[in-house]
Structures are given as C-alpha cells and as structure tokens.
Amino acid sequence: MNTSAVTSITATAAANNGITDPARFRDLVAAEWIKIRGQRSSWFLVAFCVLWDSLAAWYSGGHVTGVTPANAGSINPLIYPFNNTAWSLLAVLAASFGALSVAGEYSSGLIRSTIVAVPTRGRIMAAKAAVVAVCAACVGLACSAAALPIAGSQLAGKLTGLGPTGPGVPKAVVASALLLAISSLIGMAIGALIRHPAGAVTATWSALLFVPALLGSGSINLSAAAERMPVQLWTAISHTQPPSPQPAPLAPTPMAWLLYAAWPTISVAVAVWVVRRRDV
Amino acid sequence: MIETHELTKRFKNVTAVDGLTFTVQPGRVTGFLGPNGSGKSTTLRMILGLNEPTHGSALIDGRRFRDAGTGLRRVGVLLDAGDVHKGRSARTHLMALARSNGIGKRRVARVLEEVGLSAVARRRVGGYSLGMRQRLGIAAALLGDPPVLIFDEPINGLDPEGIRWARELFRQLAAEGRTVFVSSHLMSEMEHTADHLIVIGGGKLLADESLATFAGRAPAPATVPAVPAVAPGALEAAFMTVTADSAEFRAGDRP
Amino acid sequence: MSAETAVLPARPAFARRARVTDLVAAEWLKLWSPWYTAAASAAVVVLSVVIAQHDPKPVVFDAPAWLLMMLAAGLLGAQTVVTEHATGLVRSTLTAVPDRRRLVAAKAAVVVGVTAALALVLASADIVNSRPTTAGSATPGQIAACGALGPVCGLAGMAVATLARHLATTAAGVCVVLGALPLFLQPKQNRWEHDVSNALPYYSWSRLASGSGTMTVPVAWGTLAAWAVASFLITVIILDRRDV
Numbered sequence: 001m002n003t004s005a006v007t008s009i010t011a012t013a014a015a016n017n018g019i020t021d022p023a024r025f026r027d028l029v030a031a032e033w034i035k036i037r038g039q040r041s042s043w044f045l046v047a048f049c050v051l052w053d054s055l056a057a058w059y060s061g062g063h064v065t066g067v068t069p070a071n072a073g074s075i076n077p078l079i080y081p082f083n084n085t086a087w088s089l090l091a092v093l094a095a096s097f098g099a100l101s102v103a104g105e106y107s108s109g110l111i112r113s114t115i116v117a118v119p120t121r122g123r124i125m126a127a128k129a130a131v132v133a134v135c136a137a138c139v140g141l142a143c144s145a146a147a148l149p150i151a152g153s154q155l156a157g158k159l160t161g162l163g164p165t166g167p168g169v170p171k172a173v174v175a176s177a178l179l180l181a182i183s184s185l186i187g188m189a190i191g192a193l194i195r196h197p198a199g200a201v202t203a204t205w206s207a208l209l210f211v212p213a214l215l216g217s218g219s220i221n222l223s224a225a226a227e228r229m230p231v232q233l234w235t236a237i238s239h240t241q242p243p244s245p246q247p248a249p250l251a252p253t254p255m256a257w258l259l260y261a262a263w264p265t266i267s268v269a270v271a272v273w274v275v276r277r278r279d280v
Numbered sequence: 281m282i283e284t285h286e287l288t289k290r291f292k293n294v295t296a297v298d299g300l301t302f303t304v305q306p307g308r309v310t311g312f313l314g315p316n317g318s319g320k321s322t323t324l325r326m327i328l329g330l331n332e333p334t335h336g337s338a339l340i341d342g343r344r345f346r347d348a349g350t351g352l353r354r355v356g357v358l359l360d361a362g363d364v365h366k367g368r369s370a371r372t373h374l375m376a377l378a379r380s381n382g383i384g385k386r387r388v389a390r391v392l393e394e395v396g397l398s399a400v401a402r403r404r405v406g407g408y409s410l411g412m413r414q415r416l417g418i419a420a421a422l423l424g425d426p427p428v429l430i431f432d433e434p435i436n437g438l439d440p441e442g443i444r445w446a447r448e449l450f451r452q453l454a455a456e457g458r459t460v461f462v463s464s465h466l467m468s469e470m471e472h473t474a475d476h477l478i479v480i481g482g483g484k485l486l487a488d489e490s491l492a493t494f495a496g497r498a499p500a501p502a503t504v505p506a507v508p509a510v511a512p513g514a515l516e517a518a519f520m521t522v523t524a525d526s527a528e529f530r531a532g533d534r535p
Numbered sequence: 536m537s538a539e540t541a542v543l544p545a546r547p548a549f550a551r552r553a554r555v556t557d558l559v560a561a562e563w564l565k566l567w568s569p570w571y572t573a574a575a576s577a578a579v580v581v582l583s584v585v586i587a588q589h590d591p592k593p594v595v596f597d598a599p600a601w602l603l604m605m606l607a608a609g610l611l612g613a614q615t616v617v618t619e620h621a622t623g624l625v626r627s628t629l630t631a632v633p634d635r636r637r638l639v640a641a642k643a644a645v646v647v648g649v650t651a652a653l654a655l656v657l658a659s660a661d662i663v664n665s666r667p668t669t670a671g672s673a674t675p676g677q678i679a680a681c682g683a684l685g686p687v688c689g690l691a692g693m694a695v696a697t698l699a700r701h702l703a704t705t706a707a708g709v710c711v712v713l714g715a716l717p718l719f720l721q722p723k724q725n726r727w728e729h730d731v732s733n734a735l736p737y738y739s740w741s742r743l744a745s746g747s748g749t750m751t752v753p754v755a756w757g758t759l760a761a762w763a764v765a766s767f768l769i770t771v772i773i774l775d776r777r778d779v
Contacts, residue, residue: 022349023380031380035365038372063725085719092715100703107702109363110373112330113420116357117377119329119346124380197703198617199571202610205710210606213718214586214599279331 023118028127036101036135045097049090049139050146056086057147061154077159078172078239081147087179088209088231090143094136094180095204098187101132102271103200106191111280125192125272129185133264136184140177148173172238175260179234182264183208186230189267192274233260281306281459282327282428286336289322289483296322298483299336304461306427309454311474311491312463315523319483320463321359324432328357340428352381352424358431361413366406370397370416373405378423391419410437418446428459435469447473467516479519481526494518558632558641566615566645576653579607583657587664595665595673596658596681596744598737602714604657605737608650608685609709612692615642616770617705620696625779639771646689654685676752680743680759687736687763688713694766697773713737722748736762 036042061080105111118124148169152162161167187204194200208229216226226232236256282304289297297319304310314320325331327338329346337344340355348354364373374388392398395415400408405416414437421429431450435443450473454460464470470477470491477494479487487494498517546552566572586600619625632638658681662673695708717737722729732738733750739758742748750758 024382027382028380031376031378034372034376034379035368038368038376039365041367089715089719096703096707104365104703108365109360110365112325112359112363113357113373113377114380115330115351116328116355116359117351118380119348119351123349198610198614198706201703201706202606202710205707205714206606209710209718210602210714214602279325 028123029131032128032131046139050142053086053143054146054150056083057081057151061151067158072159076239077161078168081151082172082238091179091183091231092205092208095183095187095208096201098132098184099191099200099204100197102188102191103195103197106195107197121276122272125275129268132184133181136180137177140180144173144176175234175238182230185264185267189270192271228259230263282340284338287326287333287338288335290334296483300485302478302488304459306459307457308475309450309460309473311470311477312461313477314480318481350381354426356421356426356429358417358421358434361417364405369402370405371401377420381424391422395419411439411442414438429453431462433464467519471515479522481523486522497521559644562641562645575607579603580656584660587661594745596661598741605688605713608688609692609713612646612689613696613705613709615646616693616696617702620700621702635775636771639774643767647686650685650689651682655682677744680740683759684740687759690763690766694769697770
C-alpha cells in the first residue's frame with residue numbers, strides 16, 4: 001500500500017465544520033434498519049412467522065366441529081385466524097427478536113462501536129425501539145393478511161365475517177399488529193437488563209409464556225396477574241364479540257387499552273434508563 | 281486534543297485507574313503504554329464515555345464526549361476488532377455506523393478500499409481473520425474523517441504488509457495535524473510509530489515524555505544516540521525499568 | 536515405529552494417567568464455575584417450593600410447576616455444550632481430550648447427576664409440602680419418575696445445543712421443545728395432537744407422577760427412556776463427526 005492512498009483518504013481533513021450535531025433521528029432510524037436488514041436471521045424469522053400463522057389458520061379453520069346454521073351466529077369467527085396458541089408464539093418470537101436486537105449488540109461488543117458513533121444513548125435506544133416495533137407490527141399485519149383469507153376459505157359455508165370489513169376485523173388486525181410491537185418492546189427491555197443472548201431469550205420466554213401459563217393454571221392463585229399479560233389483553237381487545245366459546249378474561253374496556261399502552265411505555269423507559277446508566 | 285484530569289475508576293474494591301492527568305497533543309503520534317491490566321483500556325473507555333469515571337474528567341477537544349450528538353466526525357476509534365456483529369457483512373456494519381452519523385455510501389466504499397477489504401466486503405464478518413477484523417476496525421475509525429483518532433492495540437493480527445501500512449497511516453494522520461493516540465504493548469512498534477509516550481502502571485501515570493527522553497531511561501548498555509532515532513532495544517529496556525514495580529502479571533511471578 | 540514412540544516423554548511427576556473420573560471431575564468444575572449455575576438451581580428450588588406451598592390442588596406433584604424444573608434442567612444441559620462452542624473453548628477442550636465420545640460421556644454423566652439431584656430435591660419439597668392434604672402418598676414409582684425427568688431434560692438440552700450451536704437459538708430451542716410444545720399440544724385435543732403430545736416427556740412424566748392421561752405405565756417409562764437415549768446419541772454422533 002502506498003502513501004498516496006493514505007493521503008487521498010484524508011484529503012478532506014482540513015476543515016471539520018461539517019459536523020451534523022446532534023444526529024438526525026431519521027439517520028439513526030435508518031442505521032438501525034440497516035442492522036436488522038443486514039442479518040439473514042431477521043428474514044428467516046419473518047418467513048417463519050408468516051408461515052406458522054398461515055398453517056395455524058389453515059389447521060384451526062379446517063378442524064371446526066359443531067357449527068350448525070343454528071348456532072353459527074353465536075360463534076365468533078375471529079378465533080380461527082386469531083388463534084390464541086398461534087399468536088402467543090408470535091408474540092414470544094417478536095419479544096425474542098426485540099431482546100436479541102439489544103442483547104446481541106452487547107454480547108458482540110458492537111454496542112461500543114454504536115455508542116462511540118452516537119454518544120447520546122437515549123436517542124439510539126429510541127431509534128432502535130422505533131425500528132423494532134415497526135418491523136414487528138409489519139410482521140403482525142402480514143400474518144393477519146395471510147391468516148384471514150386462509151381461515152375464511154377453510155370456513156367457507158360454515159362461518160362468515162372474515163372479510164376486511166367483517167365485524168371486529170379491522171380492530172382485531174390493529175390489535176394484533178400492536179401485540180407484536182408491544183411484545184418486541186418488552187423483549188428490548190429484557191435484553192437491556194440481561195445483555196446476554198441466551199439469558200435474554202430464556203427470560204423472554206419465561207416472562208411471556210411460561211410464567212403466565214403457570215399463574216393461570218390454578219396451581220397458584222394469581223390468575224389476575226396472568227390476565228394482565230399482553231396476549232390476554234389482546235384476546236380481550238380483539239375478539240370478545242359476539243359471545244365466543246373462548247371467553248376473554250377481561251372485557252374490552254378502556255382499562256384493557258390502558259394496560260395495553262402501559263406495557264410498551266414502561267418497557268421503553270426501562271430500556272433507555274438501563275442503557276444510559278450502565279457502563280459498557 | 282485529549283485531556284484527562286484526575287481520571288479515576290474504581291470497580292468495587294479494585295482501583296483500575298487512579299488519578300490520571302495527561303494531555304494528548306495534536307500533530308503527533310502519542311503512544312499509550314502499560315503492562316497488561318494497567319488500566320489502558322479502562323482509561324480509553326472513560327475518555328469515550330463508555331465507562332463513567334468514579335472521579336475526574338476526560339475531554340476531547342474541550343468537550344465531554346458523551347455530550348456529543350454524533351461521534352464519528354469527532355473521534356475515530358478502534359477499541360477491539362471483535363466489536364462487530366459476526367452475522368453481518370463488513371459493508372452492512374460500516375453502512376449502519378455511517379448512516380447514524382449522516383455519512384453516505386460513497387465514503388463507506390472509499391474506506392473499505394483504503395483498508396483493502398473491498399473484495400470481501402459482502403462476506404459475513406464471522407468468517408474474517410483477526411487481521412481482517414483489525415482492518416475493518418481501522419476502516420470504521422476513518423469513516424468520519426475525524427480530528428482525533430484512538431487505536432487500542434491496532435497492530436494485533438496484522439501481517440507485515442498491514443503493519444507497515446498502519447504505521448504509515450498513523451504517521452500520515454498525525455502529519456495532517458490530527459491527534460493520534462495508539463495503545464500498544466509492542467515496544468518495537470512504538471519505536472517506529474510514536475513521537476511521544478504516555479506510560480501508566482497500576483492505574484497511575486509513570487511517564488509522559490518524548491520517545492527519546494523515555495528511551496534515555498534504559499539502564500546502562502543502551503545509550504541514547506544524538507539523533508532522535510532510538511537505539512534498537514533501548515525502548516523495551518526502558519519500559520521494563522519504568523514499569524518494574526507496577527506490572528501486575530509477570531511470567532514466573534509468585535505471590 | 537519404536538523411534539517415534541520413544542519421542543513421547545516419560546510421564547512427569549505432576550501427571551498421572553487420566554481416568555474417566557478425572558474427565559467427569561473436570562466437567563463438574565466447568566459446570567459450577569460460572570455463577571449462574573448455582574444461582575439458577577437455587578432460584579428454581581426456591582420458586583418451586585413457594586409454588587408447592589401455595590398449591591390449592593390435592594396432588595403431590597403438580598404438573599405446571601414442574602415445567603420450570605424441566606426448563607432449568609434443559610438449559611443446564613444445553614449450556615454445557617453451547618457455551619463451549621460460543622466461546623471457542625471447545626477447541627481447547629478437544630485438544631486436551633481428543634476422544635470426543637469420552638468427553639460427551641463425561642459431560643452427560645455430570646448433567647445427569649446434577650439434574651437428577653435437582654429433580655429429587657424438588658420432589659422431596661413437594662412431598663413435604665403436601666403432607667397435610669395428601670398424607671405424603673408418593674409411591675417409589677412416582678418419585679423415580681420425578682428423578683428421571685431431570686436427566687431426560689438435561690440430555691435433551693444437550694442435544695438441542697449440539698444441533699443449534701448458537702446461544703440464542705439454543706435457548707429458544709430448549710424453550711420450544713421442553714416448554715412450549717407441552718403448552719400448545721395437549722392430549723385432550725384430536726387424535727393427532729393426542730399421539731404427539733403423549734410422546735413428550737412432560738406428559739409421560741405426568742402420567743407416572745400424577746396418574747393423569749391415558750398412557751400405560753410401561754409406555755410412559757419407554758417414552759422417557761427413548762428421549763434420553765435419542766438425545767445422548769444425537770449429541771455423541773454429531774459432535775463426533777463435526778469440525779469445530
């Protein structure tokens with residue numbers, strides 16, 4: 001390598017008054033998007049989520065028994081495309097994705113490069129939260145878009161109301177996209193607290209899937225706490241009308257919406273606070 | 281210019297850095313030396329706002345680095361060549377860093393070319409050798425064309441051609457009036473690169489002087505020649521003398 | 536040939552011939568040296584005791600509470616394999632112990648021992664806690680099933696880690712195989728789900744420990760044994776053939 005190459009790379013050194021300060025939020029968002037986009041595992045995860053939800057809709061829509069023209073009116077068709085089991089897994093996957101977006105930076109050491117490039121840590125976390133939540137919400141929309149027509153065609157002749165304008169469908173689609181966004185932000189908070197990929201993933205699965213299952217199982221009498229977990233709130237908000245065979249624990253009251261909003265707010269606050277406070 | 285004042289860091293009951301005060305001047309390459317575990321990396325991390333000092337302060341060009349909105353155009357940094365997500369390509373890694381500071385794609389291509397990674401830029405960093413990762417780290421440091429550059433052990437893993445290239449790069453950057461701060465434990469490398477040395481041991485400042493003056497501390501046989509060049513081996517001998525009491529890890533050491 | 540063997544120096548005074556017990560001791564040391572092994576084991580024991588004390592159901596071994604133990608045992612087994620790959624320690628280990636089958640056997644022995652102990656501690660806590668309501672009515676068969684569940688999960692965790700090799704993927708894999716599958720697939724559903732869920736260690740164990748389900752006892756024991764053997768074989772065979 002010759003010296004002239006060295007010279008040319010630094011030829012613009014003289015003046016350094018072009019500093020953009022502070023970083024534009026738009027640029028920070030773009031940078032976080034490049035990180036997510038540039039990883040194969042992100043795309044595998046998206047493909048898996050859509051495939052999983054399509055299969056779940058196809059399976060649950062195809063194994064409906066006991067629906068007669070007489071009782072069809074009392075069955076909420078939304079429980080098939082928005083199957084609880086299927087969306088619990090989607091929520092946990094979104095949360096794992098959020099957790100890894102933070103814990104992965106810490107465990108690889110990339111966080112040091114990131115913070116040296118943008119020393120205002122709160123803004124980095126805000127941009128990351130925005131990108132992660134929007135990505136998760138888009139996956140949620142894609143899953144709904146796949147599940148609704150699949151379940152609809154499986155249920156053809158038995159149940160109707162799964163078209164884009166069906167009763168409760170727009171609300172369920174929005175609530176579902178929000179579920180994944182909220183879960184991903186909870187995951188980010190866990191990732192910021194634990195900072196180790198395996199630990200963060202385990203904690204995420206425990207917090208969002210196993211502990212609620214345990215609390216709600218009747219083993220110990222804490223089902224009230226389990227009813228305030230994101231997936232249960234989602235059930236309450238997205239498909240409680242008309243009377244469905246899958247009873248929701250909470251009525252879709254303003255309270256459910258309030259709790260739905262509290263989860264991401266607290267999560268982002270925790271993530272920002274922890275990252276700002278700790279040495280890296 | 282980098283200034284530290286009474287910089288101190290305590291972890292529980294260990295004092296890693298103890299009241300360090302020094303200034304790194306622009307226009308020359310300043311070597312940062314110390315035995316393993318002497319607090320070099322902790323000092324660099326505090327300068328960069330990665331670790332919060334227990335006491336004291338560190339300023340880069342008169343400002344606390346944590347208060348800066350963007351960093352790449354102020355300071356170019358290579359702390360650890362492993363500070364990359366192994367699943368991304370070199371190009372994606374640099375693009376993300378550049379974009380966060382409003383730096384364009386063309387600059388990314390340019391620094392990749394400079395460090396000689398253009399051909400492999402789309403491969404996952406996980407498959408890179410240590411030398412290639414060092415080059416990627418240097419590329420990241422150059423991205424913002426900054427007035428201050430900090431390199432922690434940049435020579436590790438580089439091949440002889442790479443070492444010569446890095447040496448020329450550091451000297452060139454300093455000649456342009458930038459502040460270049462290079463930590464290393466390779467004395468022979470410092471002989472070729474540094475103009476000035478800051479030596480610490482046990483977290484305390486041991487020496488802050490020109491290369492020639494420092495080499496003059498070498499005991500007996502190594503004499504300092506009249507020309508500012510340093511006698512081969514003199515620097516290493518001087519380093520051993522100065523750090524004799526503070527080295528934390530020494531081969532054959534017994535409690 | 537004799538010239539070559541002569542090059543090997545005589546065993547120095549500080550080393551004796553390495554035995555399998557030495558390998559096991561080394562793995563034992565590796566397992567307990569990071570703080571999280573002890574912390575996680577203690578947390579699981581405390582949590583399970585608390586759950587057992589607040590359990591309103593009149594059964595000795597309440598199934599959902601044991602999910603935590605299954606996860607802990609699975610992760611404990613998984614981390615003995617995956618941390619070696621993630622940190623590159625595996626290269627040092629295999630330089631020290633080139634016979635990989637012996638190495639895996641030693642690892643498995645430690646994992647089986649520790650997870651069996653963990654499971655038995657929980658089982659005793661459950662029995663003590665349930666005495667007022669069920670009069671400590673645990674048969675040796677039930678206790679044995681509890682003791683076997685730990686090792687089955689530990690070995691399954693090792694197999695998942697061997698297949699995944701990546702920290703986060705392994706953690707997610709263990710959570711799916713040991714935790715999410717039994718939650719999502721339940722034997723009361725249709726025929727297909729019924730058969731698949733009965734093949735899971737969780738339901739085989741709950742058949743043996745609390746008598747729920749339709750399996751016969753030998754089938755339940757067979758399922759647990761099949762999981763253990765298959766997991767061990769996966770770990771040994773893959774690790775033996777893989778470049779590290």
